[in-house]
Amino acid sequence: MTTHAQLPTAPVSRDVAPRLKSRHLLGIAGMDADDITLILDTAEAMKEVGKRAIKKVPTLRGRTVVNLFFEPSTRTRTSFEIAEKRLSADTLSIATATSSVSKGETLADTVRNLEAMSPDMIVMRHASSGAPHLLSRICRSAIINAGDGMHEHPTQALLDAFTIREHKHRLQGLKVAIIGDLLHSRVLRSNVLLLNTMGAELWLCGPATLLPAGLDRFGVRATTSIDEAVEGADVVMLLRIQQERMHGHFFPSVREYFTLFGMTDERLRRAKDDVIVMHPGPMNRGVEIDSSVADGPYSVILEQVANGVAVRMAVLYLLAGREGAEVQDV
């Protein structure tokens, strides 16, 4: 583990370069503890790059990365773009409004056309679960899933784990409470897979209407009592509540949601003294989280955003590394 953390700063020959088991990052599903640890350790070295006066290394020089965002995203897209630029990749970003998709072209055709111009990696955000899996069957490029429908958001879970590890120096055995819209959340699914693989104790909490079917097979504890979820927690993670959900009869009003499930200072007192509070963003202040908690002493929400760049640099580096990135120059 510690050798991985130092790896990018030391000259390494290609044949012992660390590798992920898959050539794509489609999700946390299919990754084992070694893969996850490798990414987190590599991200530690990458984070150091962001602290330099000149925040740029030539690692991905000459590589082309396409950011293909079929859903609005500010945080994730910016984070990937900064990560790519710090690694010296050539990047371009495409948003749906400017692509051929609005002219009726299929996803497969859009991506085949992009591939004809030989990018090395495609980072994709898409509203349909499984869209990156479809691409991985028809593309030569490495596919990085930047969020697919209600399925997975693997780099978010990795940056969450990275942030937790920075504070707690471990993942194993921590009580992590995840509270909010469990049903529609891709962040939840990736976090459940990752934290379960790494041996954390997971508690999920939300209104009964927003608990996914088959939750008993997720390997977690589920409760509709926020106090039970927060009790003794090392980590409290809030998930975004989309206000439109009221229209699907999931809860009667934002006001009542906050009354029953909003995270307040008072509720947080049940957690451990050194609890950290996380949120993948974008936040709804006064819905799932009170401003006093979001901006309070336990909040690491902005650290998550900062760490996102380092974690995405690590992912880009490790996936490109399979084809021989300039490891020694980092």
Added chain:
Amino acid sequence: MKMMIRGGRVVDPAADRDGAFDVLIEDGRIAQIGRGLPVNGAEVIEIPGTWIVAPGLIDIHVHLREPGQEHKETIASGTASAVAGGFTAVACMPNTEPINDHAGITQFILKKAAEANLARVYPIGAVSRGSMGEQLAELGEQKAAGCIAFTDDGRPVATALLMRRALEYAGMLGAPIIDHCEDPSLKGDGVAHEGYYASALGLRGIPGTAESLMVERDVSLAELTGSHVHIAHMSARQSLRAVRSGKERGVQVTCEVAPHHFTLTDESLDGPVKYDTNLKMNPPLRERADRDAMLAGLADGTVDVIATDHAPHHADEKMVEFDRAPFGIVGLETAVPLVFDRLVHAGVITVRRAIELLSTNPARVMHLPGGTLADSGAADVTVIDPDRTITIDSAALRSRSKNTPFHGWTLRGASMLTIVGGRIAYAAPGVNLADRLLSR
């Protein structure tokens, strides 16, 4: 012309016949069934004693797509697929473009079917105009034009009141109402069975209750009206319970199950090919308990019919994100291998029961001719080699569409010979036929 199928095992549940018999066909009709029949100039098709000679198989739930969606299937390609799969007759659903809610469209379908001259085609008409659920279609005129039943398939008969009136009115005409049972509000924009796999894959769920709630409504309304309701493509264990309870109290309710619902479960969505759109159908592949309930219903007699819900879609339409892909798979050419491999050889049902589900009961439930080899009936005959091992090859399907999740499956049991009205409509490689029999 005379022909004799000699040496096979005749299985005809309607006539309570199961044994080694010769079948003599003359002038398109079954002339005689017996042992050691004199040849008397008939062309003899000699088959092994293990091969099954059955009344022609009938698939009562097929989408032929014509008129309007000929890029998916035509009446000619769909009936070619039918006879290649061992079906001598199919009943076709009205959700074409335009919807078959009018005698003129029914007549068009029958004309195209006569031109194709392969399998018999029995049109099913729409219950409501445009299948919009607002106003009854002209069921009487459609019946007179040749419709055998009515449905708004693709969607449920919209309201309890419309269903009540449709049952009363169609009952007067002696035609069943077939319902695609699904509560639209519970289905929502779901694309997969609501359960662990949909949750893990981030797919919007459709609970089994979305189906059974409507089945319970329909059973109650069939009870109220004394008319016959037929539940299409049943998939949920709760629905089976509702049908069973209706039958126990004498309600005229019948039901069908599609081969994919007694073979596959939602688990297959998780791989080896994740998000395979050929595993997307409506109703969705359900969980193991539901699949096992379908098997139990097939075995104990609660399920009346196996029908394929043959739903061709063009490859381009399926080569999209899972939630954007259309529902449905082709089924005509995989049904017999799946029934024999997964039901008969697996010990779930007997050969006799398989023929009941594929021929006897479809004819009985929809009041169709056939379903038996009784003397003097039209010579619709399906010959099956229960031991022939085949590997499903989607590219080799006769259907214009290749959307099957069974590609590459090796299965034991295949239809060998399909005879419609005394004419050989399909012969598999390996059947010894005089050239004269094949010329049309």
